[in-house]
Amino acid sequence: MTPQGDTGRRPDGAAFAIAAFLIAIGALMLWDGSRIPSKAGYSGVGAGDVPRLIGGALVLLGIATGIEGWRRPGPARPKQQPVPLLWLLGGMVVMVATIHTIGFVLGATILFTCAAAAFGERRFVRAILSGIGLGMFIYLVFDVLLQLNLPAGPIEMLIFGR
């Protein structure tokens, strides 16, 4: 995930990874498309045919990407910092895993705090408090006033009674 500043001279490793990914997706579509019984009807084009077409195109695009990466390596990419990425993705994953138990307000607080930390915020108490405030405000506006059905947990039960 963190190519350390490609110099652009040697063949582009990332391009090969992308090419492999595209070919894999394309192959998957070709396989899934051929699995579908062909009941093409009048048109001669059944449910599996367009996915097979797109799968074939992806395989070709993957090959082209590989060739391009061999012949013309991409430009140097800026160095990526792994720590903020981990903060952000970690926050998202924890929020996704827990939100149905802890409810929207706490889930939003976790996400807000982790995202703030990813961008260099280190005053965690303030971040957590603002996260709670933002979560409550959004829950009030969207769930209570605008009828959007947000996941409820202990805090929502206690304060908004639902």
Add this chain to the structure above:
Amino acid sequence: MDTFSFLLQGLATAFEPMMLLYALIGVTLGTAVGVLPGIGPALTVALLLPVTYGLDAAGSLIMFAGIYYGGMYGGSTTSILLNTPGESASVITALEGNKMARAGRGGPALATAAIGSFVAGLLATLMLAFLAPHVVKLALIFGPREYFALMVLAFVTVSAAFGESALRGLVSLFIGLALAMVGIDQLTGQTRLAFGVPQLLDGIEVTTLAVAMFALGEALFVAAQGPDNDSGILAIKGRVRMTAQDWARSWKAWLRGTAIGFPIGSMPAGGADIASFLSYATERNMTKHPEEFGKGAIEGVAGPEAANNAAAAGTLVPLLTLGLPTTATAAIMLAGFQQFGLQPGPLLFATAPQLVWGLIASLLVANVMLLVLNLPLIRFWILLLKIPQPWLYGGILVFATLGTLGVNPSPVELMMLVLFGTMGYLMRLFNYPIAPVVVGLILGPMAEQQLRRALSISQGDWTTLVQSPVAAVLLLLALAALVVPMILRARGRGDALSQIGTAED
């Protein structure tokens, strides 16, 4: 009834007190979110889509129209006061606008952008109103093969015609098309690419994809660049008004920008970026003050801003009359229509004229509101630019998950959010455009249906696709839009193309 009476009827709808309130909420939210740095119009409408879920169709679409125009206005403020390259739709505005702000002329720059947007928005919305019924008549003679050809043209212009590389654009497009295939086939009921996961049967939500790629992908990308190297907000010195000379230099640029922007927006030829780029080039050629260009020429702000907004209105022509989204923003708007089971297109003008004309009329209303919001109240919006970056992105992410949580909070959907967000980050890192994925996802199933219908009619004869002159011409145009830029790039003339490459809008 003629256009004029339809429009009057629409105005009557738009002037109902509740509708005015919805429009006001829409433009306020749109401006507020659009002003935030790093958020373009596409993300603005995607983020604010859930706001409209609780309303009825008319109110929701009117609020949505306000959000769309508000997002366009808000973006220009950001690019003048913060030099934020990468915010695509108004990146041209930043060229001259930011220079003007640095030279202490931020006030006139903001004023010419706001008034130019107003003039262009007003004229272009009127043009939309008068053009739409004619396009609807034209659309009625369109059969499946013509629609298919039109969609192929839209695919090519969105993905391959502009930007750095046709290959990367096509890869993005086909990733979108592949995602579009997930779910139940609409013609036969066959399950495709769902791999036994029931939540995938409904397919992939456009809003989930757009929010994940634009919001989460962008946040990951910005975060990964390490600590903020903030360029700082430029204070506005003096008042937000223009001198007589500023007016004299601006008004022609506004009109030219409108004349360039509207046709480009209304053709399936890409979005506002191309319009503002062409307008900038025109102003640079026609100016009497060439020495100021690159140092803060007011025409360089006035023209592109007008073009930008005129194109935004123009985009609504194919969207409303043909159901054809030609930008990522329009694709999300289409998703907004579809949440009410409304399919924009010629039929909608016949079945729900009040809705369509109410929407068009409310665009005029929204435009007037935005002028008021953006001239006297501009200082208030600038405060939003002062939100520290960690808090800003924290808030954006919470908002980004809101739509998914409120509509379909299944763990599968939420994991898709994370997955597509990561994909958006990687695509940004390796210079793949995002807009083609979104457009491919929403247009893919429509194109497939039209193709299969056309072939059903011809009983499997593929030559039917080129046997109608309209379809043949559209497919030829698509081929040209694919091949000509490739030749230009191969001969080393691709710089101009990559400059107008669509990163977002």
